[in-house]
Amino acid sequence: MSNIDMIRAAATRLEGHARRTPMLTSPFLDEIAGRRVLVKPECLQHTGSFKYRGGRSAVSALDPETRAKGVIAFSSGNHAQGVALAAREHGVPAVIIMPADAPRMKIDNTRALGAEVVLYDRAGGESREAIGDKLKAERDLTLIRPYDDPQVIAGQGTTGLEIAAQATEMGVTAGDVLVCCGGGGLTSGIAMALEADAPGLRARPCEPEGFDDVKRSLNSGHIETNNTQSGNICDAILTPAPGQMTFPILHRLCGPGIAVTEEDCLRAMALAFQRLKLVAEPGGAVALAAALFYGDEIEGDAVICTISGGNVDADLFQRALATYGGAE
Amino acid sequence: MSNIDMIRAAATRLEGHARRTPMLTSPFLDEIAGRRVLVKPECLQHTGSFKYRGGRSAVSALDPETRAKGVIAFSSGNHAQGVALAAREHGVPAVIIMPADAPRMKIDNTRALGAEVVLYDRAGGESREAIGDKLKAERDLTLIRPYDDPQVIAGQGTTGLEIAAQATEMGVTAGDVLVCCGGGGLTSGIAMALEADAPGLRARPCEPEGFDDVKRSLNSGHIETNNTQSGNICDAILTPAPGQMTFPILHRLCGPGIAVTEEDCLRAMALAFQRLKLVAEPGGAVALAAALFYGDEIEGDAVICTISGGNVDADLFQRALATYGGAE
Known part of the structure; x- marks a missing residue:
């Protein structure tokens, strides 16, 4: 809490x-x-x-060994960029799951900040959680939630x-x-x-x-x-x-x-x-x-x-x- | 200097x-x-x-007795607003000579900041200096130049x-x-x-x-x-x-x-x-x-x-x- x-x-x-x-x-x-x-x-x-404040706070609070494996976030916008920049500043990988129909600029910015952006088809019913869970488990990434x-x-x-x-x-x-x-x-x-x-x-x-x-x-x-x-x-x-x-x-x-x-x-x-x-x-x-x-x-x-x-x-x-x- | x-x-x-x-x-x-x-x-x-920095610096540097009589400036824009705000903060009158064809917003803002705006007809050949000199002399105002x-x-x-x-x-x-x-x-x-x-x-x-x-x-x-x-x-x-x-x-x-x-x-x-x-x-x-x-x-x-x-x-x-x- x-x-x-x-x-x-x-x-x-x-x-x-x-x-x-x-x-x-x-x-x-x-x-x-x-x-x-x-x-x-x-x-x-x-x-x-x-959103950079929360992203940086969460990434910097991780123990170094956990952090080194990387972080993952779900976001179509501002949280994505905040986490991406915080991860880059710590030299650790960030995976951001974004809807394919998110604003182009937000996708581009998140990529430009060094994150690996994985797009999913929101309309086609792909479950972002399923995609995220798989990546998280495979690479032992830490999930950074947007507010909870x-x-x-x-x-x-x-x-x-x-x-x-x-x-x-x-x-x-x-x-x-x-x-x-x-x-x-x-x-x-x-x-x-x-x-x-x-x-x-x-x-x-x-x-x-x-x-x-x-x-x-x-x-x-x-x-x-x-x-x-x-x-x-x-x-x-x-x-x-x-x-x-x-x-x-x-x-x-x-x-x-x-x-x-x-x-x-x-x-x-x-x-x-x-x-x-x-x-x-x-x-x-x-x-x-x-x-x-x-x-x-x-x-x-x-x-x-x-x-x-x-x-x-x-x-x-x-x-x-x-x-x-x-x-x- | x-x-x-x-x-x-x-x-x-x-x-x-x-x-x-x-x-x-x-x-x-x-x-x-x-x-x-x-x-x-x-x-x-x-x-x-x-421009507020220069306006405030100049108005605040005047001796109180001189300042109390008021200030005058020629400007179609940013200097006008800077001097107007500085004068208002000191509780002294400001007269700003502005061309009648200046952007409406800049005239409105200068007035809203409490200045007396005197418009002159730039195209018609009115001399702003003549208008300004007359007002300056009549009211013993101090001229605040935009840069010199x-x-x-x-x-x-x-x-x-x-x-x-x-x-x-x-x-x-x-x-x-x-x-x-x-x-x-x-x-x-x-x-x-x-x-x-x-x-x-x-x-x-x-x-x-x-x-x-x-x-x-x-x-x-x-x-x-x-x-x-x-x-x-x-x-x-x-x-x-x-x-x-x-x-x-x-x-x-x-x-x-x-x-x-x-x-x-x-x-x-x-x-x-x-x-x-x-x-x-x-x-x-x-x-x-x-x-x-x-x-x-x-x-x-x-x-x-x-x-x-x-x-x-x-x-x-x-x-x-x-x-x-x-x-x-």
Whole structure:
């Protein structure tokens, strides 16, 4: 089980490797939100998302003999790149099982980071688990899960240590910290860090409308699932349900969830472009969208939000700008 | 005359106000350039460009009685916003003389930052100097020049102090520092900071092809001018000639200039989007373009470049992505 000591230990292992991303502000965003908005841009993290923190934390926590045999991960996107880079930095092999229809750029990036990418046919019914289990057994690889892994959660939690320190330095000691939420690794990690270092700040998961499994699970008190796992532009956070490890943490520490429309994500992407000079992917913009456009669900004079990633194709980014780039 | 002591004093005055922007890297950019590429993203600075540093430095250096009467600046863009924000933070009035045909967003932003914007008709032959002189005299305002001002140069030079420290920390102590160059305020300020704190690093001005007055001036040893001041997408750095104050510094300290095509700026903007998750404006992308595509004019295993600003309209950014967003 993850805890604050594991997060602090992960921070020590990540020192000099993960970037300490800045905390950004804009008077124009404050005006839209009607309160101070502090933005933690993990799109500036290595590999373009916070996932490098968890990948590096998990790979660096393995004992050297185990690690030397290599690691394996299932991912269509950001976790793939985070694990691939962490493995390369440790000089160990990484095998990433990716769907053949994953975005070309994400497959190319993962390969370019030195990983062996094994594609499977999602539509044809091939079981990625069967492929993965076979490779894992043959080569004695260690599986790095995207969120239900204590060292992955600890790595993502280092974002929360930075948020606590930066917000305190900027005079914000109470309020909501809005977090882009899929399986809950980032949200639960941040929540534990805030509990320890900034107890006046409360982590709140933000999700796309129709994929608000975490919000519903927090409301009902037990794990709820989404009906589908596709059909929304926020591809990075369309997970089936909160994790078995993350949910108890979320349930204990996190405030109510916020569900955001696709159009509001595109608007938030255009504003991140215009006001912060940042590239946010749709799933990485849900928390900023919540901060800007769902103010009546938020408390306090200031709000903090993550931009969790920026790995978006040019076509979709252009769509956001063409629709919302000229106006608020 | 500016010197390193003034830069250090400016850094003290800017502490807690200007952002210490990070130094970013990407293995994908390293591969394109054929050497390590370190990127200093001043697009993440307040107001979206490094100009806030110079504006804040100059306004904060005024004696309180003089400052209280207010400041005035001529600018169609980034300097306008930098001075406006600095004046607002000091609670003093700012008058900015802007051409009526300046980009709408830049006029709106300058007003939103609390400045009194006075528009003049560039095409109709109105003299902005006449308008400015009248206002200046009537209200006893202090003129803040965009680059030929020792305190402005000192403020921009704080970027160089950060580059020296960050590059040293990353193990880069020799090589070229490519700087987006208009009138030379940023380049000369960085050059003086490097001379003091990282003498193995050499500042080199980068300009758009056809507007390479600084490059030609460094070659000839005296101030050369451009024939025109428009007709290029790099609007932020289309100045007529190097400054009277900046040129002697550039001449003493800076290596040969590099001139970059508009198309290469657009390509660099697309790569900053894809690999750094940053928004660069065309004039802010000339140095990155030089680092990536003009490698035969560069020396060393590593190169450092500034992204000096990100205030670009959505239309032009979409053009960069539509043309170069899918490939390198």
